Amino acid sequence: MSSYLETARRVIETEANGLAALSAALNEPFDRAVDTILSARGRVVVSGMGKSGHIGRKIAATLASTGTPSQFVHPAEASHGDLGMVAEGDVVIVISNSGETPEIADIVAHTRRFGIPLIGIASRDGSTLIRQCDVALLLPAAAEACGNGIVPTTSTTMTLALGDALAIALMEHRRFTPEHFRTFHPGGKLGALLSRVGDLMHGDMPLVAAEAPMTEALLTISQKGFGVTGVTGPDGRLIGIITDGDLRRHMDGLLDRRAADVMTPDPRTIGPDQLAEAALAEMQSRKITCLFAVEDGLPTGILHIHDCLRAGMV
Template sequence: MSDYLDTARRVILTEARGLTLLADDLGDSFARAVDLILAARGRVVVSGMGKSGHVGRKITATLASTGTPAQFVHPAEASHGDLGMVTQADVALVLSNSGETPELADLIAHTRRFGIPLIGVASRPGSTLLRQADVALVLPAAPEACGNGIVPTTSTTMTLALGDALAVALMEHRQFTPEHFRTFHPGGKLGARLAKVDDLMHRDMPLVGEDTPMTEALLVISQKGYGVTGVTDRAGHLAGIITDGDLRRHMDGLLDRRAAEVMTPAPRVIAPDALAEAALAQMQDSKITCLFAVADDMPQGILHIHDCLRAGIV
């Protein structure tokens, strides 16, 4: 088992040293690559063969999810019609460790023929890809973690990190916010964490007026199924809330009272544009099961703790 751990640590440290070299070697070409992408009216077309292709697909997904339109074009498919996907409005980001991958030839030629900006990523400055590129991003000379230099390991890790660096630099320049991020991540854990109260709340709220007899208020509580009702003043502002705790405290003569006499005034509320995650935290801290969403003192909806849990917010 110790041999396995020794190998794992050697691989990780080797790749970490490659990333350090990459960070140290970054220069003006990286900034020019970012400017080239920002100037494009179309998409970033990412391409690569083999392991570079797999890395390219991940870079494409990262770009697209952080506000930079991107698509992956397989170089072999490009030679059989998919070059039509690459337009003069685009910028090409082509990956190849050697810079001499033969399957990339037609794609490179297409970018040169139609004046499509080309960013090349490779480890050999004199390679065909980097000589043809408008911006050459050179991977530093770093040993592969396999120990014999034949398995793409350090090189693919550096390429992936370089793609992440491009995506984040573009994201920060565009002032990409969590709300923008949620637009591209509506599902899964990320989407749940970024959901807003407005996305989950119910607009058909249990509400009664301050002068409503408790006989009617009890019907509203029972019909709506939240175990509570909001109480509004004459202007429609949320003045209070009636919970089962309020009912127990006013049990003596309850049916002879009006809503304003039973309610808890100034209840805890939350804004509709607040994160649902924040609403859940507030409900858990206060040991309550519902929150009214309020804007300008006017109730907009009601959020139950089960709505948050069903959405995957935990």
């Protein structure tokens, strides 16, 4: 094994041990931190300096994307006007490994002055931050992965995991669903996978009546460009679909037939509120290219597999 691999595995093992110690050390203050955030009327404001600030930005982003309004405020900027972003009704999370970082003094003092709940995350019991905060989340003693204790590694990993634990606890309490998640993640593949059929489907559908001649059905297939047409009954409900396969099977005397004579009855459909991912899975498993979206038997749109591809779902 190379010395590089040995180092990598030692670092990962050291940080894993820190996470195990953090899990074992969690107790009642964690519950109080969650309850404090849940009772807030405003936002969760996260602050920290240096590496703690980088971790704080990620924690704020995770909270915001999982249903807890949150923002990051740089402690140095807070001292030069950004304290105005921290108001009554908010909850402040301040991160400082030592608990003595000079730059956090003003934001901590601001919370004390205006009675804003303060959650402190630090490694040193008895530090200024831990003494001043309303809820203290103390990181357990754990070796930094650098071996000499000067590079924030294990401590930042534990802090990040603690922030994730807070976010997920809040998310589960609020019964945050994939549909809620998509509201905050409309872009990229994640947003595409959480899109609903109604977001991607076409409202201008290829449809013909059951009694329509096949000349009309062929014209509709050609004009709409989906390679299929739906067939509706007298009440407007979708009762069948005509595909290329149906056309080939009825080539003999095709133009003398009605749509109802050629269609495949009871086609596969999907609801417009279902996830587009489910529609894609259905099309792939059945080797078809289109699905009609139906509500109470009435067609509301059509989804082509190319729509899923354009949305970045594959």
